[in-house]
Amino acid sequence: MKRVKLKVAYDGTAYCGWQVQDNGETIEGVLNRELSRLLKEDIHVIGASRTDSGVHSLGNVCVFDTETRIPAEKIVYAINQRLPLDIRVIESTEVSPEFHPRHCRSVKTYEYRIWNDKFMNPTMRLYTKFCYYPIDVEKMRRAAVYLLGEHDFKSFCSVNTAVKSTVRTIYKIDIEKEGCLITIRIKGNGFLYNMVRIIAGSLLNVGMNLKKEESIKEMLEACDRQAAGPTAEACGLTMIGLQYIDGDDKAINSAQINHKNDIDTPDNVV
Amino acid sequence: MKRVKLKVAYDGTAYCGWQVQDNGETIEGVLNRELSRLLKEDIHVIGASRTDSGVHSLGNVCVFDTETRIPAEKIVYAINQRLPLDIRVIESTEVSPEFHPRHCRSVKTYEYRIWNDKFMNPTMRLYTKFCYYPIDVEKMRRAAVYLLGEHDFKSFCSVNTAVKSTVRTIYKIDIEKEGCLITIRIKGNGFLYNMVRIIAGSLLNVGMNLKKEESIKEMLEACDRQAAGPTAEACGLTMIGLQYIDGDDKAINSAQINHKNDIDTPDNVV
Numbered sequence: 444m445k446r447v448k449l450k451v452a453y454d455g456t457a458y459c460g461w462q463v464q465d466n467g468e469t470i471e472g473v474l475n476r477e478l479s480r481l482l483k484e485d486i487h488v489i490g491a492s493r494t495d496s497g498v499h500s501l502g503n504v505c506v507f508d509t510e511t512r513i514p515a516e517k518i519v520y521a522i523n524q525r526l527p528l529d530i531r532v533i534e535s536t537e538v539s540p541e542f543h544p545r546h547c548r549s550v551k552t553y554e555y556r557i558w559n560d561k562f563m564n565p566t567m568r569l570y571t572k573f574c575y576y577p578i579d580v581e582k583m584r585r586a587a588v589y590l591l592g593e594h595d596f597k598s599f600c601s602v603n604t605a606v607k608s609t610v611r612t613i614y615k616i617d618i619e620k621e622g623c624l625i626t627i628r629i630k631g632n633g634f635l636y637n638m639v640r641i642i643a644g645s646l647l648n649v650g651m652n653l654k655k656e657e658s659i660k661e662m663l664e665a666c667d668r669q670a671a672g673p674t675a676e677a678c679g680l681t682m683i684g685l686q687y688i689d690g691d692d693k694a695i696n697s698a699q700i701n702h703k704n705d706i707d708t709p710d711n712v713v
Numbered sequence: 714m715k716r717v718k719l720k721v722a723y724d725g726t727a728y729c730g731w732q733v734q735d736n737g738e739t740i741e742g743v744l745n746r747e748l749s750r751l752l753k754e755d756i757h758v759i760g761a762s763r764t765d766s767g768v769h770s771l772g773n774v775c776v777f778d779t780e781t782r783i784p785a786e787k788i789v790y791a792i793n794q795r796l797p798l799d800i801r802v803i804e805s806t807e808v809s810p811e812f813h814p815r816h817c818r819s820v821k822t823y824e825y826r827i828w829n830d831k832f833m834n835p836t837m838r839l840y841t842k843f844c845y846y847p848i849d850v851e852k853m854r855r856a857a858v859y860l861l862g863e864h865d866f867k868s869f870c871s872v873n874t875a876v877k878s879t880v881r882t883i884y885k886i887d888i889e890k891e892g893c894l895i896t897i898r899i900k901g902n903g904f905l906y907n908m909v910r911i912i913a914g915s916l917l918n919v920g921m922n923l924k925k926e927e928s929i930k931e932m933l934e935a936c937d938r939q940a941a942g943p944t945a946e947a948c949g950l951t952m953i954g955l956q957y958i959d960g961d962d963k964a965i966n967s968a969q970i971n972h973k974n975d976i977d978t979p980d981n982v983v
Contacts, residue, residue, distance in 0.1 A: 454835040499836050523832070533832045562793070562803045565724040566769050566951070570836050681836070 444508055446542060447515045449474075449488070449522075450534035451503045456569050456678070457529060460496040461503070470494075470530060474505065477525040481518075482511045491544035491685055492551065495637070497677030499570065502533070502684030504544045550614065552630045552683040555643035555675060560623040571624065572643075572679035578650040580620045583627075586649040586656040587616040589663065590642060597666040599642055600635035601674065609635055609666075618646075625650075628683070637674050645672030714778055716812060717785045719744075719758070719792075720804035721773045726839050726948070727799060731763040731773070740764075740800060744775065747795040751788075752781045761814035761955055762821065765907070767947030769840065772803070772954030774814045820884065822900050822953040825913035825945060830893040841894065842913075842949035848920040850890045853897075856919040856926040857886040859933060860912060867936040869912055870905035871944065879905055879936075888916075895920075898953070907944050915942030 451470070459467035463475070471488055478486040491504040513521065515537035522532050558564055558571040559578050590613050597609040615630040627643055645662060648654040654672070662671045721740070729737035733745065741758055748756040761774040783791065785807035792802050828834055828841040829848050860883050867879040885900040897913055915932060918924040924942070932941040 452832070452835050454838070501834065501836070528833065528838055529835045531832045531835050562722070562801045563798065564771065565722050565799045565801050566771070566840055568724070568798055 444510055444540070445515065446506050446508050446538050446540045447518060448504060448506045448534075448536050448538045448542065448544070449519070449532050450684075451505060452501045452531045452533050453499060453503070454529040454569070455494060455497050455499045458496065460498065461490050461493040470503075471505075473526065473530055477522060478507060478509075481521055481525060482509050482513070484509055484511070489544055491549070492682050494680075494682055495677050498680045498682065499678075500682040503682055504685055506538060506542060506544055508540075548632070548688040549685040550630055550632065550688065551634060551685045552628065553634065553639045554681045554683055555627040555629070555639055555679050556681065557625040557627075557643075557647065557679060558623055559620075559625050564623065567624070569678055570681070572676045574647065574651070576651045578625060578647070579652065580618055580625060580650065582652070582656060583646045583650040584618050586646055586659045587618060587627075589657075589659040590616060594663050595666055596635055596638055596663070598662045598668055598671040599638045599645070600668065601637040601641070602668050604636040606635060611635065611638070640674045640677070640680055641668075641671050643675040643679065647675065648672040714780055714810070715785065716776050716778050716808050716810045717788060718774060718776045718804075718806050718808045718812065718814070719789070719802050720954075721775060722771045722801045722803050723769060723773070724799040724839070725764060725767050725769045728766065730766040730768065731760050740773075741775075743796065743800055747792060748777060748779075751791055751795060752779050752783070754779055754781070759814060761819070762952050764950075764952055765947050768950045768952065769948075770952040773952055774955055776808060776812060776814055778810075818902070818958040819955040820900055820902065820958065821904060821955045822898065823904065823909045824951045824953055825897040825899070825909055825949050826951065827895040827897075827913075827917065827949060828893055829890075829895050834893065837894075839948055840951070842946045844895075844917065844921070846921045848895060848917070849922065850888055850895060850920065852922075852926060853916045853920040854888050856916055856929045857888060857897075859927075859929040860886060864933050865936055866905055866908055866933070868932045868938055868941040869908045869915070870938065871907040871911070872938050874906040876905060881905065881908070910944045910947070910950055911938075911941050913945040913949065917945065918942040 453470050459469050461470045463469050463472045471490055474488045475486055486507050486509065488505040488507045494500055515535050519532050519535040556571040557574050558567050559574050561575065563573040593610060593612040595610050600609055611631055611633050613629060613631040617628040619626045627646060629639055645659060649656055649658065723740050729739050731740045733739050733742045741760060744758045745756055756777050756779065758775040758777045764770055785805050789802045789805040826841040827844050828837050829844050833843040863880060863882040865880050870879050881901055881903050883899060883901040887898040889896045897916060899909055915929060919926055919928065
């Protein structure tokens with residue numbers, strides 16, 4: 444028995460998000476099915492970030508346990524033969540049996556991308572949010588500073604989540620503009636449900652001059668979802684990747700895999 | 714009666730190319746149908762570049778004649794309400810009744826994009842060609858110099874086309890690498906059927922060290938399609954736009970619109 448860690452990139456357009464559900468195909472569902480067929484075992488992956496419907500990723504992480512004698516680093520090639528082209532495994536490695544993709548400390552990076560032009564670029568429509576109004580990127584950058592550091596992000600979390608704590612730390616927010624493409628890149632130790640999309644919606648309101656820079660500070664202080672801006676569309680969000688602070692092969696938190704608990708843990712559902 | 718010029722951007726993934734045909738939806742077909750419904754007339758657009766199935770555009774040009782009293786520059790807003798999101802009209806202007814999108818002299822710009830990494834990025838798969846092998850971009854740049862200027866591009870033209878002359882002029886080829894994305898940007902006075910894709914396939918063979926730089930010169934001299942490289946996949950090609958040398962509103966060549974001739978003209982089918 445060994446634990447294998449996969450790095451997975453996907454175009455979320457055609458999927459009902461990461462997590463297995465009854466009413467449609469999911470990334471987790473496709474991985475479970477194709478890994479089970481490949482390894483001739485009943486495989487259940489555990490993902491680091493359970494991205495929402497329409498959200499993309501360039502480096503989500505998941506693990507699974509297997510009895511296979513295929514070396515872990517060869518699995519990447521075998522599984523890609525079976526996966527649809529909108530899901531690619533980009534790395535497979537063996538990790539410690541105690542390694543858990545959500546319980547181990549990590550820095551997570553997300554990008555929210557906006558296409559800011561008079562008309563949508565059709566080739567970008569599935570990977571950016573369209574915004575017609577002029578956006579003041581400098582003003583967004585100044586507003587973003589209020590979000591840096593450790594805060595209670597309750598205002599930036601969709602209701603109906605039962606997390607123990609809504610305190611998270613944002614290490615860095617970069618906002619870049621290149622032609623019509625505005626990219627908000629956020630690094631943090633964890634993100635609440637819809638947190639990046641609500642931050643993007645709130646910063647956009649500032650950028651469009653609908654709100655003042657200081658409104659972001661007020662939103663944080665309110666600890667109330669009503670105080671923050673709208674949840675920006677899923678298609679603009681891409682999970683870039685995560686970096687495990689203590690390395691992948693060390694057990695920082697020796698949590699046992701428990702599928703019941705796994706489903707109930709609401710953190711990192713973005 | 715007035716002649717209206719449209720600038721059109723589209724994601725070619727879901728279409729059987731520009732030109733109307735029996736066996737599937739085309740960009741021209743959708744524009745004809747939706748403009749006819751909007752203007753309550755039988756509208757037939759004439760396109761500048763009849764892109765192939767799967768090829769994209771950020772600024773193709775077409776014209777049509779209409780009796781409508783709607784000002785030309787307002788049509789862009791009305792038609793986008795009716796078009797699918799993978800086709801966007803980005804400009805509508807009135808032009809001289811003699812203006813013809815293919816017969817007026819222009820500089821055309823195309824981009825061929827390659828994703829050069831160990832694995833395909835799923836969010837780029839519809840807009841780039843995937844190439845696993847290491848590519849020597851500097852070598853491609855040196856090879857591309859042979860293509861500059863006026864040449865007989867017969868080797869770089871798909872057979873089964875009946876153009877009078879296969880002589881064209883390439884003004885500029887820029888090859889850029891940004892991360893995993895390699896972009897070949899070509900400007901010319903006109904392109905033969907599949908010419909940009911055959912140039913991309915040939916330059917890629919040089920970049921992958923399958924061919925010498927000088928092979929491009931030999932391919933040109935051979936005047937034989939067999940001598941050049943493969944036709945690179947359609948999805949990597951984007952028609953960026955065209956610039957009319959004498960302006961849009963002047964009749965450089967007062968060719969009358971003739972739908973029979975239009976279908977038979979094989980130039981600018983890319």
